[in-house]
Amino acid sequence: xxxxxxxxxxxxxKFFESIGRGxxxxxxxxxxxxxxxxxxxxxxEAPASPTQLADRWAAELDRHGVSRAAxxxxxxxxxxxxxxxxxxxxxxxxxxxxxxxxxADAEVAATEAIDRDGxxxxxxxxxxxxxxxxxxxxxxxxxxxxxxPGTAVFVHCGVLSVGVRKKLGLSSPFDVRFGNPLDLHAxxxxxxxxxxxxxxxGAGLLREALMVADLCSNVLFDTSSSNSWIKYTPGxxxxxxxxxxxxxxxxxxxLFGTDSSxxxxxxxxxxxxxxxxxxxxxxxxxxxxxxxxxGNFDRVFPV
Numbered sequence: 001x002x003x004x005x006x007x008x009x010x011x012x013x014k015f016f017e018s019i020g021r022g023x024x025x026x027x028x029x030x031x032x033x034x035x036x037x038x039x040x041x042x043x044x045e046a047p048a049s050p051t052q053l054a055d056r057w058a059a060e061l062d063r064h065g066v067s068r069a070a071x072x073x074x075x076x077x078x079x080x081x082x083x084x085x086x087x088x089x090x091x092x093x094x095x096x097x098x099x100x101x102x103x104a105d106a107e108v109a110a111t112e113a114i115d116r117d118g119x120x121x122x123x124x125x126x127x128x129x130x131x132x133x134x135x136x137x138x139x140x141x142x143x144x145x146x147x148x149p150g151t152a153v154f155v156h157c158g159v160l161s162v163g164v165r166k167k168l169g170l171s172s173p174f175d176v177r178f179g180n181p182l183d184l185h186a187x188x189x190x191x192x193x194x195x196x197x198x199x200x201x202g203a204g205l206l207r208e209a210l211m212v213a214d215l216c217s218n219v220l221f222d223t224s225s226s227n228s229w230i231k232y233t234p235g236x237x238x239x240x241x242x243x244x245x246x247x248x249x250x251x252x253x254x255l256f257g258t259d260s261s262x263x264x265x266x267x268x269x270x271x272x273x274x275x276x277x278x279x280x281x282x283x284x285x286x287x288x289x290x291x292x293x294x295g296n297f298d299r300v301f302p303v
Contacts, residue, residue, distance in 0.1 A: 001286070002294030003066050005267070007199060007224035007257025008057070010071040011164075012050050012081035019075075022170050041168055045263035054085035058092055060266045068297065070257070072096040072123060072154075076103070083117035094301045095119035096154060100129045101137035110144045114151055120301060121197070123154040126178035133183045142187055145194060152195040152300060154222075157181040158203025159229050164262075181209040188216035195300055197222055197255065201241055204229035210248045217253075220300070221245055223275055223292070224257030238278040251288040255296050 013035050020034030023041070039046045047053035054071075061069055071093045073082040082095045097113045099106050099122055113119045122145050126133045133155060145151040157179045165172050181202050188196050199222045202209025213219040223242075230236045245254060258271040272293075279289055 004294045004297035005069040006222045006255035008069045009074045009261035014078045050081040050084040054088040070094045076100045079113040096121040098123045121152040125156045127160045127174045130175045146191040154197045158205040220253040222255045222257040225259035239281040243282045251291045254292045256293045
């Protein structure tokens with residue numbers, strides 16, 4: 001069975017620079033020093049360069065038998081790091097990039113990420129940047145993606161928590177009121193040929209995410225992370241989540257993901273094992289598992 005991962009974060013040197021600048025200290029700290037401070041406090045492995053990190057990920061995927069993976073540039077403006085990884089391993093990685101619609105250069109940045117750098121999925125985090133997904137600024141970005149066949153849009157909905165910020169004691173001034181999947185309906189229905197990926201089954205707003213996916217056949221779920229949001233619905237289990245998602249979306253619109261991010265932890269094998277066991281528990285056949293764990297990714301993002 002082909003195994004692909006639709007959700008891995010690419011924690012590049014620039015990512016750590018961005019995080020490190022938020023730590024208490026001199027405001028004019030050099031970028032390299034900011035990254036060193038963040039990595040030192042986290043106790044994680046320091047990436048020497050995007051190329052080295054790309055090679056590290058390729059070797060890690062080899063170790064676990066993962067064929068391909070989405071790499072997410074996890075701060076706005078870090079497109080080039082993922083672009084370098086894709087140039088290094090073009091058959092292995094699909095580039096995702098974060099863009100903030102509230103910034104004046106957002107459309108230019110998104111266009112360049114796709115046309116110049118070859119990235120294939122635009123990532124929107126409405127709760128993080130505190131804007132409605134149905135805002136005109138977000139729609140203009142979605143139009144950039146829709147005008148380029150082969151491009152997808154990833155929209156984080158529901159509960160948003162950034163583990164690295166928690167670990168460093170940094171505040172996360174997010175507003176989850178902007179994370180309602182129902183707000184996606186108008187956009188998704190306006191661009192029916194544009195794949196729109198909702199990660200983590202809607203991250204706590206499963207019912208709303210299912211509604212939108214039922215109304216819009218271009219909405220897909222990624223299954224990534226520990227899905228700890230399940231605790232908000234008493235009695236809900238991961239097998240039950242999969243059962244309901246399959247009942248509404250069918251087997252062709254679920255993309256397996258882990259939410260892997262940093263080293264030395266690397267690829268989170270436990271997530272794959274738990275999700276595979278959940279699908280076995282509800283009696284899913286090998287053909288459906290093959291779609292979820294690899295086939296759907298290859299269809300949405302052909303080599």
